[in-house]
Amino acid sequence: MSFQFKDNFWGPSGFETVEKRINEGTESTRLFVYFMKERASIEENYSKSLQKLLKNTQQLTEFGTLRDAWFAMRGEVETQIRVHHELGNKLVNDIAAPFSKFKSEQKKVKKGFLEDAYKLNRERKDMEQKISKSKVKYDDYSRQAEQMAVQMESAKSTKAASEIGKIQQKLQKLQREASLFEKDYRDYVGKLSAYQPQWEEKVSSTYHALQCTEEERIDYIKVQLEKYVQAINSTVPDTESINRNLIGVVASIDRFEDISLFVREAKTGSERPDPPVFVPFGGKASSEYISNKSTYSLTSSASSSSLGNLPPQPSTPPPSRSSAPPTKQARALYDYVGSDATELDFYTGDSIKVLEEDDSGWWKGELDGRVGLFPSNYCQVE
Structure with missing residues (x-):
């Protein structure tokens, strides 16, 4: 060895x-x-x-x-x-x-x-x-x-x-x-x-x-x-x-x-x-784009977050989506500014209505009438 x-x-x-x-x-x-x-x-x-x-x-x-x-x-x-x-x-x-x-x-x-x-x-x-x-x-x-x-x-x-x-x-x-x-x-x-x-x-x-x-x-x-x-x-x-x-x-x-x-x-x-x-793309049966082994981070979440207060953004989407109950809400723990129009912008304390959940951590939600993707590890489900 x-x-x-x-x-x-x-x-x-x-x-x-x-x-x-x-x-x-x-x-x-x-x-x-x-x-x-x-x-x-x-x-x-x-x-x-x-x-x-x-x-x-x-x-x-x-x-x-x-x-x-x-x-x-x-x-x-x-x-x-x-x-x-x-x-x-x-x-x-x-x-x-x-x-x-x-x-x-x-x-x-x-x-x-x-x-x-x-x-x-x-x-x-x-x-x-x-x-x-x-x-x-x-x-x-x-x-x-x-x-x-x-x-x-x-x-x-x-x-x-x-x-x-x-x-x-x-x-x-x-x-x-x-x-x-x-x-x-x-x-x-x-x-x-x-x-x-x-x-x-x-x-x-x-x-x-x-x-x-x-x-x-x-x-x-x-x-x-x-x-x-x-x-x-x-x-x-x-x-x-x-x-x-x-x-x-x-x-x-x-x-x-x-x-x-x-x-x-x-x-x-x-x-x-x-x-x-x-x-x-395979429609509803679409599989994961990347194997678990390939989703690699040299440092774990704890180590990476030691460089700052924000958690790492999710990097890997799941094979499929599952609908979340319409009443589920996620409270923002940190500020987040989306990189483009498909993502939600939110501030600490905002309450986001969860529409869809992904194992990748990129969820779909609604905030103030806007619908888009957001990183779930920036939030806490209420």
Whole structure:
């Protein structure tokens, strides 16, 4: 089994899982640096407190054996002052300072990789949304044209020539619109299909880069902890035997083992999404234009919404529509401005009458006498 990020996080929440681990690693590094700085500060403050103690008791005067005992006590404290001052300096200069620099530099690098991932996600979501909208409109106009064609056939035996001519004009207009959206639909599907290999390569590259930063982080922390143990053992007398367990645990730090454990516990899947496919209009029995596998988002809804307060717009229409009860209302949770005349504009708090529901999330509704499509995840059913 491969334990590479690029082979195990292709599920819909794959990047979110990797991102969470990367961010946890960044926070852990910050706390390691904080620990070193605080330990150094504690050591230095303890050294200063002992110095103050000696200063405040330097007037103590004794004779003979008691004086000898007092001088021995002072000598022991002076040794402790030197030890803790030296340890504090080592922790600050040899560990905390370079550790802090590493943390800042790696945070910038990881931020760049994460931004690349968000961009990849946005590009694909935009393409899928264009496919979804053009598919909905293509199906809608095709369905209307199909119904108008039936009406045309019926009118031939019951209507006057002038009426038939009007119906024919409407039919031709609907057919033209359906043809235009069919072309858009085909074009968008073709663009995403052509982009798919490049997109997969970019995603793999991003995952690989993020894994490299995590491996680098683990290796660097291991080195700093080894320096930490060495600083204690070389400064504080008679501690090497006491710290034998700590020495062994630090020496056993293994980036491969840690990353493998994370992958085994958190992997979301190794199967890459299928490219989109064009599905011709099939009337009421029209099937989905794209398989579930191809509707892929590099980040899940939760991760994407972390970039803003709005939820992601639905991208994939369902195979069929089901009529909603005419009394069902949806209350807008966010403002929304439609991209064209087929979509509803609404503001937070507006109540939309639900006319039809789609599994894609693009529902048909009525607001203030206007009928159009709207993203259902911008609303809450009342």
